[in-house]
Amino acid sequence: MYDFAYEKPTALAAAVASLAGDMDAKALAGGQTFIPVLKQRLNKPTTVVDLAALGLVGITVTADSVTIGAMTTHGEVALSAAVQKAIPALANLASMIGDWQVRHRGTIGGSLANNDPSACYPSAVLALGATIVTDRRSIAADDYFQGMFTTALEQGEIITKVIFPIPQKAAYQKFRNPASRYAMVGVFVAKTAAGVRVAVTGAAQGGVFRHAAFEAALSANFSPDAIAGIATSADDLNSDIHASAEYRAHLIGVMAKRAVAGT
Template sequence: MYDFKYEKPTDVAAAVASLGADMEAKALAGGQTFIPVLKQRLNKPTVVVDLSKLGLTGITVTPTSVTIGAMTTHGTVAESEEVKKAIPALAHLAGLIGDNAVRHRGTIGGSLANNDPSACYPAALLALGGTVTTDRRTITAGDFFQGMFTTALEQGELITSVSFPVPEKAAYAKFRNPASRYAMVGVFVAKLAGGVRVAITGASQGGVYRHTQFEQALSKNFAPDAIKDITTPSDGLNSDIHASAEYRAHLIGVMTKRAVLAC
């Protein structure tokens, strides 16, 4: 990696100030994406602001919501008895991210802020219709994701917590990329009071998105067969050595059925 200044502030305001003052400053959450990027010299920040001492960890569960501090690790979410009880699909999803080492460093805030098109958490946030709370505002899931690696976050804006409404039912079905084990296609299905929401990650060039045709069909009839005649077009889907756009389109249908079945 290139040389950079390293800061480890102890309150959010100081971190926001450091990040806001310098366009080339970068926040370090769990570092499970960022540190490999630094090591490969793909990024040259002036300052790295370590968020680990901001007190942004912890899980709060109410009858209607699960709120997770931005610096809470995937491992903590995966193992939380409270999350398992309230939104088991969310704990399941967290347990499918990376490997043990990654899960015990990587954080929910880091994952959402990066918005990797193959990350798992964006699917949960979008399908459940959760909200992202930052140092300055609250952003709905629909507004938060703005294309791959792009979010509504402003320069220097920090996620402090993420809130998920407790659904009637939800499930996450992930088809892993055989090599990286990121989501090649990940489908989060949530049955909420207002209807069914289906979010797809890993598949689209635009990053996570909602499959509205599936949502409409499943809102009418929440069963795997409800979507059997809906063909997902391959336009705009990713294509690489592991999966063509057509294969991904097919997998979206398969994984959605499996998620519905698992609900």
């Protein structure tokens, strides 16, 4: 790892200023992706700005929404009785990220800022139509994800919280990489008053995406049978030593059916 200066500001404005003043400064959330990236020398920040002392932690549940502070860990979301009651699929998703040590450090804000194409959280955010709140604005999920490791965030923009509308029902199904437990394919299905939204992670070269054909079929008939005959194109899906694009295309259908059955 290259060396860097380390800062741990206690005010959001100070963190924003540190990041805005230096194009090579990087924000540190839980570090469960970022520190391995630094160790591989894939990134060489001048300054690492630790967001842990900004008070961005906590979960608030109202009648129609769940709000999660950006620095809330996967473990806290997984074990939150309030989240388990309001959006059980979200707590379940968090409980399947990595392992306990990773869940004790990794955060929702870090996952979303990084937008790894095989991360779990982007699928929940996109399928539930969540709102990402930053130090300067609110961003709708549909506008936020802009391709692999690419988001609507500006240089130095810090996610402060994520607001999830509570759906009528939802479920997440994930086909894990057997060694590392990331999503080789993950499908989040949400049934809301406005219709069904289906988001797929882990599969596509461009990162998380909505599955329009599944959404239309499930909005008309919310059952696994409704999507049983719909094939997913393997174009633009990832192909690697773990799974071919064709296999991932097949898994999207299987995971989506299981998710619908599990709501």
